[in-house]
Structure formats: structure tokens, C-alpha cells
Amino acid sequence: MIIRELFNRICHWGPMIAMIIINCITFSTLQVTAMWLPFFSSLNAAACHSLFLFLVGSTLYNFFCAMFIGPGYVPFGWTPADTNECNYLQFCSLCKGYKAPRAHHCRKCKRCVMKMDHHCPWINNCCGHRNHKTFTLFLISAVCGCVLSSVLLFLGLYRAFQVNWYFLHGDRRYVVYLTIYQLGFTVFSLGLALGVVLAVGGLFYVQVIAFIYLFFLVLHIYS
Numbered sequence: 001m002i003i004r005e006l007f008n009r010i011c012h013w014g015p016m017i018a019m020i021i022i023n024c025i026t027f028s029t030l031q032v033t034a035m036w037l038p039f040f041s042s043l044n045a046a047a048c049h050s051l052f053l054f055l056v057g058s059t060l061y062n063f064f065c066a067m068f069i070g071p072g073y074v075p076f077g078w079t080p081a082d083t084n085e086c087n088y089l090q091f092c093s094l095c096k097g098y099k100a101p102r103a104h105h106c107r108k109c110k111r112c113v114m115k116m117d118h119h120c121p122w123i124n125n126c127c128g129h130r131n132h133k134t135f136t137l138f139l140i141s142a143v144c145g146c147v148l149s150s151v152l153l154f155l156g157l158y159r160a161f162q163v164n165w166y167f168l169h170g171d172r173r174y175v176v177y178l179t180i181y182q183l184g185f186t187v188f189s190l191g192l193a194l195g196v197v198l199a200v201g202g203l204f205y206v207q208v209i210a211f212i213y214l215f216f217l218v219l220h221i222y223s
Contacts, residue, residue, distance in 0.1 A: 014122045022059060029153055035177070055148065067125050073109075146200075149190075153190040157183075
């Protein structure tokens with residue numbers, strides 16, 4: 001039952017497209033960067049590759065954690081221990097129980113979610129109490145990784161278009177040669193990386209603004 005649930009969670013257009021985007025950007029960046037900046041050529045090259053791989057690993061780890069851990073659901077038919085508190089809580093007719101404070105019913109998950117923020121199609125799950133931290137780390141890692149990828153891909157494309165100059169004036173071992181298919185895939189991956197920076201960066205900005213607003217609201221209440 002658990003394996004089937006996990007399988008259904010990942011076999012959705014959101015996670016599948018997200019994985020394709022991550023794989024395209026990662027493969028293209030490593031392929032192009034390895035031509036003009038081999039891993040063991042210098043300490044800076046090793047540090048650059050290690051940083052990029054760390055960001056990719058962090059993105060994947062937090063992506064799957066946010067997807068599989070889930071937001072935390074209010075149990076079906078839940079009732080507070082103190083029945084007097086029921087007067088201050090909303091009753092969910094679909095879950096046949098009371099909603100915990102800041103809980104909302106998700107129509108797609110068909111459950112009441114604790115501290116529900118939103119339902120994210122990219123992780124095919126809600127963002128809530130239990131996975132909000134990993135979801136935020138996923139956003140940070142994805143944006144930082146795609147910023148670094150955009151820089152590396154742009155430099156690789158520049159060296160590819162200026163291949164004759166680098167061939168005559170630089171180290172010929174580190175010249176970037178791209179076939180027409182590699183060039184098209186690299187440009188496509190660069191577009192994906194820039195798109196992630198804009199789209200996911202915007203979502204991360206909203207998360208930060210909401211956190212700052214909540215922080216000052218709590219500070220105002222208890223001051």
C-alpha cells in the first residue's frame with residue numbers, strides 16, 4: 001500500500017517534468033563545463049564542480065523529502081481532547097472531523113492539511129507543517145544551482161562561438177566544440193535554467209515575504 005502510494009505520488013506530470021528539467025540542466029552543465037574546466041585541472045575547477053554537484057544533490061534530496069514526507073494531515077474524524085475547544089474550531093464535513101488551527105482542506109489531496117500553505121503540483125503534494133522546511137530548502141537549492149548553471153552554460157557557449165580564438169591563443173585541450181545537436185541542447189538547457197531562476201525564484205520570494213510578515217505579526221501580538 002505504501003509503495004503504491006509513493007508510486008502514484010511520483011508518477012504525475014509535475015514531478016516528472018521537474019525531474020526532466022533537473023536532469024537536462026545537470027547533464028548539459030556538466031558536459032559543457034567539463035570541456036573548458038575539467039574537474040582535476042585546478043583547485044578552482046574542482047571547487048566549482050563540487051559546488052554545482054552539491055546544489056544538485058541538495059535540490060533532489062529536498063525535492064523528494066518534500067514530496068514523500070508530506071505536509072502532515074489532520075486525522076479523519078479528529079476531535080480535540082477538550083471538547084470545549086470545538087466551539088472555536090471549524091468542522092470539516094468531508095473529513096468528518098474538526099480542523100486544527102491553521103488547517104485547511106485540500107481538494108486535491110482530499111484531506112485536511114496542517115498549516116497548509118498551498119498545493120504544489122511540482123511535488124504533487126501540499127506544502128504544510130511537516131515539509132515546509134524541506135520545500136523551502138528545495139527552492140533555495142534549485143535557484144542557486146540554476147544561477148550557477150546559467151553562468152557556466154553562458155561561458156561555455158561563449159567559448160564555443162569563439163572557438164577559433166581559444167584554439168589559437170589558449171590551451172587546445174580545453175577548447176569547447178559543440179555539434180549542432182549539442183548546441184541546441186545547451187541553449188535549451190540555458191533557457192530552462194533561466195526559467196527556473198525566474199519562476200522558482202519568484203515563488204521563493206513569496207515564501208520569504210510571507211515568513212517576514214508572519215514574524216512581525218507575531219512580534220506585534222506579543223509586544
